[in-house]
Amino acid sequence: MTTFHLQIVTPDGGFYDGDAEKLIVRALGGDVCILPRHAPYVTALGTGQATVVIDGQRRTAACAGGMLAVTKDDVRLVATTFEWAEDIDKNRAQRAKEEAERRIQSAKDGAELEMAKAKLSRALARIKAAG
Amino acid sequence: MAASSTKDIKIRIKSVQSTMQITKAMELVASSKLRRAKERAEATRPYFTTLHQTLSDIAYSNTEFFSPFVQKREVKKVCCVIIAGDRGLAGGYNSNLFKAVAGAMEGKTLCALPIGKKAVEYCVHRGIEMVNDRYTSVEDLTLRDCFSIARLLCDQFRQGAFDELHVGYTNFVSMLSQQPAVLKLLPIHYDRKEAKNRAESLLEYEPSSQAVYDAIVPEYVGGLLWGAVAESLASELGARRTAMDAASKNAGEMIDDLSLKYNRARQGAITQEITEIVAGAEA
Incomplete structure (x- = not known):
């Protein structure tokens, strides 16, 4: 090939x-x-x-x-x-996901919300890639 | 007289010894950290060169758009990211960098984003306007910090808060040699020759050249800052190791010298005592 x-x-x-x-x-x-x-x-x-x-x-x-x-x-x-x-630590990714979800709930302004959302999507990508 | 001078010398020796212990310990700490910092600096290099090469290729083959990041403007204000150390005791590391920055920025209206405690102190002392002074520790600076700094600076650059962005850092040439340098980040300057022969064909952009550029440039600046931080950290530790090595050597020499003096004084005191006893017996 x-x-x-x-x-x-x-x-x-x-x-x-x-x-x-x-x-x-x-x-x-x-x-x-x-x-x-x-x-x-x-x-x-x-x-x-x-x-x-x-x-x-x-x-x-x-x-x-x-x-x-x-x-x-x-x-x-x-x-x-x-x-x-x-190489992905699935437990860590899971914890990061929960942390990001909490931050989305408590975000005070747009910038904070954006950061938390980016963190969540990274955590989700890791969890998905790790299978 | 003799008794008090031997005592003085003894105290001196003790104090030099304790200083030497500290310098020795600092040297050991610096060299163990240096190995890690050097590995990190070397690991970042391929990322940086690839990033730079790719951007040059894009800029070279680009004909269709005009980005604020490449466009040259009249320079009214300059922003400089100054990456220095968290503490002194590293020979001329910090002062060499500040000299290089001051030299390069002479005669320009300057605002700075200091990284490292010494850099913040320098800006406060000189009364240089600071973008922010949150980054007081080079050692704890993460990749994410670099990217948020880059995003912040790119936004300000686009809004016209300043017209040029530089970074002042120290190049890690070797264990014994560190070179301060000031590098221009924005507007991006391309060496046309460098990109030649590589990208003769037209590139496709998705979703659009503008969107790609806007997403890539902050990434590029962040990656570059990260590389500069890694280089600077390795340089700082290298400089500290050399300085502390020299200090330990000097302390060793001083102790030798003082021990000799101490022994002479002790010998002198004994001789004098014997002479006094003999003289007393004879009388």
Whole structure:
């Protein structure tokens, strides 16, 4: 099967650098799937689940913020946070979700509400990715 | 006379010894923290270079829109994020940075966002207008803090609160060498040559180039700040380790010197006593 060169980097370090067959991420407007020989393309990322197919193996991850850039030669996923499903601490994500829900209830202004909502969506993405 | 001088020397030695204990401990703490900070600084580099490269590519191939983040404006006011240490005892680390910032910002109307206790103190002392002074600890600064700073500054930049955004930080060149630097973040400047050959074809944006740019630029600034904080923290610890190492060495030399003096004085006192006894016996 044809592959493309995929690079995933986060502020905590490089996550993946190698060939992949397929990449699905949540962009601002919804899920986007990248296959080999995609046209040059740029989008900003939302918060959600990401799926990478490497050598026929599906790997899922939670991914939030950043951008996706497809150029002629390679695909770069520059994420703010990126965690493979097996690295996610499900209990922690659950606690974060409850905490975020509490904050949404008690938010006093718009900014606080936005922050709490972002936190909740991150927690939900983690829980979903962890399965 | 001799008795009191040996006692004085003994007290001096004790005090130098206790100072040396402190400098030794600080050196050990700094070097153990330094290893982690260095790893972090190195881990951030690929993120930063990829981010920068991607933005250059986009800017180069972009022909269709005009973003306030790339547009040059008449410079009336400059904002500078100053990343310094939380405490002194790191040789010239803090003062070198402040000198570099003051040099780069000379003659411009300046407002600052200090990070680290020393940076806040510097701004208060100099009477520099502060965007906010909440970030008094470099060590505890999280990635999320960096992104909220970036969002805040990008919003203010777009509203025209200032016309240029700089960051003053210290580059971690090696364990022994740290270089203060001032970097311009906004408006984004691209080296056209750098992006050439890479993005000759047109790019597709989703949902729109403007929306993508607006979402990416704060991300870019935040990532850059995070990198600068990581570099600065490693530099601070490196500088502190070197300074404390030198201080411990000096203290060791001083103790050697004082011990020699102490032994001489003691020897002198004994000799004098013997002479007095012998003289007394002869009389």
